[in-house]
Structure formats: structure tokens, C-alpha cells
Amino acid sequence: MLEVRGIYKSYEAQSLLQGISFLVGTGETICLLGSSGSGKSTLLRMIAGLEPPIAGQILWDGIDLATTPPHLRDFGLVFQDYALFPHLDVFDNIAFGLKMKNWKSDEIKTRIDEVLELVNLRGFEHRKVTDLSGGEQQRVALARALAPHPRLLMFDEPLGALDRALREDLLNELRGILHRTKIPAIYVTHDQDEAFTIADRVLLLHDGQIVQQGTPAEVWSAPNSVWAAQFLGLGNIIEGKIINGKKVETKVGNSSMTCNHPHQVGKKVHLLARPLAAENEANQIRGRVLDVVFQQDRFKVTLDNGLYFYLKEEMKIGRMLDIKVKLECLQ
Ligand code: ADP
Ligand code: MG
Numbered sequence: 131m132l133e134v135r136g137i138y139k140s141y142e143a144q145s146l147l148q149g150i151s152f153l154v155g156t157g158e159t160i161c162l163l164g165s166s167g168s169g170k171s172t173l174l175r176m177i178a179g180l181e182p183p184i185a186g187q188i189l190w191d192g193i194d195l196a197t198t199p200p201h202l203r204d205f206g207l208v209f210q211d212y213a214l215f216p217h218l219d220v221f222d223n224i225a226f227g228l229k230m231k232n233w234k235s236d237e238i239k240t241r242i243d244e245v246l247e248l249v250n251l252r253g254f255e256h257r258k259v260t261d262l263s264g265g266e267q268q269r270v271a272l273a274r275a276l277a278p279h280p281r282l283l284m285f286d287e288p289l290g291a292l293d294r295a296l297r298e299d300l301l302n303e304l305r306g307i308l309h310r311t312k313i314p315a316i317y318v319t320h321d322q323d324e325a326f327t328i329a330d331r332v333l334l335l336h337d338g339q340i341v342q343q344g345t346p347a348e349v350w351s352a353p354n355s356v357w358a359a360q361f362l363g364l365g366n367i368i369e370g371k372i373i374n375g376k377k378v379e380t381k382v383g384n385s386s387m388t389c390n391h392p393h394q395v396g397k398k399v400h401l402l403a404r405p406l407a408a409e410n411e412a413n414q415i416r417g418r419v420l421d422v423v424f425q426q427d428r429f430k431v432t433l434d435n436g437l438y439f440y441l442k443e444e445m446k447i448g449r450m451l452d453i454k455v456k457l458e459c460l461q
Pocket of ligand 2: 171
């Protein structure tokens, strides 16, 4: 089991990570989700042993890996840019690491057959990697990472260079492969859809710290900060002032909110109004339709009070609308 314990990192006196700790359980896929520049790649490089942390430890089954060089950690890495050897064919790209580990040639052949089957590239052994599509190259990179039976797989925005449809397909396949092989994995991305699809557990990285973690459903249903709700694109965030108890005054009227913490009268809070109308709510928001955009199977309707909602029916611009909303307190 991998344990990351109290990792600190800075570059040129600029603090990047401040006390990152987490475990990756047996067969578990965790996803580190954070915006660009939040230190995700740096953290993976430290786990891989490619650079040292300033403080903290990386442990496997309780053993500190500080003195274990990258090639002896038995971790597989898959990058956004594939990092394949352009002068070698598919077979030799995958065989490279196995030869370094002194595998016999018949073992290498058997294993390459297995991993090519796993990533759906049977028959591709002698293709030049430079002739392959982006998706196929990423499958080769995945096969190469899987081949030596790593005890952990790490993915650094592996689908970032692919177009949307392909990304979805490959993501679902990868999810299947991780479940079948039961190899624990750390998947890093800035894309919340990707994270929520692949992860057993999501960790949100912000300002150098893990600010929230849980299953995708847990994080989705209870973001614990304004940043988390905004970053996950969960909907409208409005300010409110506590009138008393759960009653709150907002720019769209006085309402009651869902909240688990006590607040003093007059305290300012941030409230989340999810854009899917909440049918069973008593709270109602009134506004005039300002803009309507068709998105997937719904209409995104923006009101003149700045809030937006997804509705099944198309609305005429200028119409007054009453929408039921649940207001969730974010702090
Ligand atoms: P992410 O992968 O989340 O986008 P990175 O880990 O790549 O973030 O980088 C985080 C920050 O650390 C960036 O601001 C980057 O410029 C800085 N950084 C990364 N590597 C180095 C380095 N070797 N030297 C100096 N700064 C670095
Ligand atoms: Mg990165």
C-alpha cells in the first residue's frame, strides 16, 4: 500500500505543496484533482522518485522509499505526451523496460501478447509508433506501463492531448483495465468529469493542500468550500446573510438554507444553488429569462438575477420564471 506522508515542496522559495498526506488502498484508484499549476505533476514526480520532497515521506507497506531509485520502485507512469521511443516499434517500446529487468525473450513475448490484448492493440506489434494515432500511442504507453506488473500505476493527465470522444472511450476502457487488473492507481487531472468517472476516491488539491476528499458522490453532494463548488462547476454561488437559524437573506429574496453548522445572526455565508431545479423545495426564486442555450438534452436558462438553471423546456426570452431551488450553505 502506498502512503504519502506530510509532503512539503517549494521551488525558489515559492511554496507549492504544504503537508500532503494520503493513502492508496489495495486495488484503489484515487484521483488528484486540481487546477493547472497546483503541483500535481510535481507530486507524481516525487512519488516516482524523480525528485525529492523538502520534507515528508513516501512509503510502500510502511517502508520509506527515500533511498529507492525510480527504477526499483516498481511504479508505472503514463504521461500526457506518451513519451514513447519514436525509433522503436510497438513491440520494442514495450519490451524496453522488460529487457532492462533482464526478462527472458520468451517471457517478454508472452507478456507483450497479454498487455496488447488488454489495451485492445492485438496485431500492432510491428507498427511504428510514429504511424499510430494519438489514442493508439496512449494505449502503447499504457501497455508499456502495465507490462512489468507494476505495484502502482500513475497517470499524469493521460488524455489531455486527445479529442473529446476519444477521451471518453479511452477513459472507460482504462477504468475497466484498472478494475480487472486491480492495480492501485493515482490519476492526476484538472478535468472534473474525468476525475469523477475514473476515481474510487477524489482528492481536491488547492493552495498546496488537500482541501476535500471522498467518493465522487460524496464530494459532488457536499462540496465543503466556495472554491470546491466553483472548481467542480456545481452551479450558482450567491452570498447570504443569516437572519436567524437557517433563514437567510439573499439578493434573490429571503430563503431557508440547508446547513449543518451553527451561524450567528448577521453572519455572511455563501450558498450553492444547483442548476437542476429542485422539485420538492419550498424555496422559490423569481427572475426574467435573459438567455437560453441548448446543451445536450436540456436548455441552460440564465435569469436577469445572474443565476442559471437547466430546464427540459425551452423558455422565451423576457418571460418571468419562478424556479424552486435548494440553497446549500458552503461554510
Ligand atoms: P500541475 O501539474 O498541477 O499543473 P506542476 O507540478 O507542473 O503543476 O507545477 C506547479 C508549479 O511548480 C508551477 O508553477 C511550476 O512552474 C513550478 N515548477 C514545477 N517544476 C519546477 C522546477 N523544476 N523548477 C521551478 N519551478 C517548477
Ligand atoms: Mg501537470
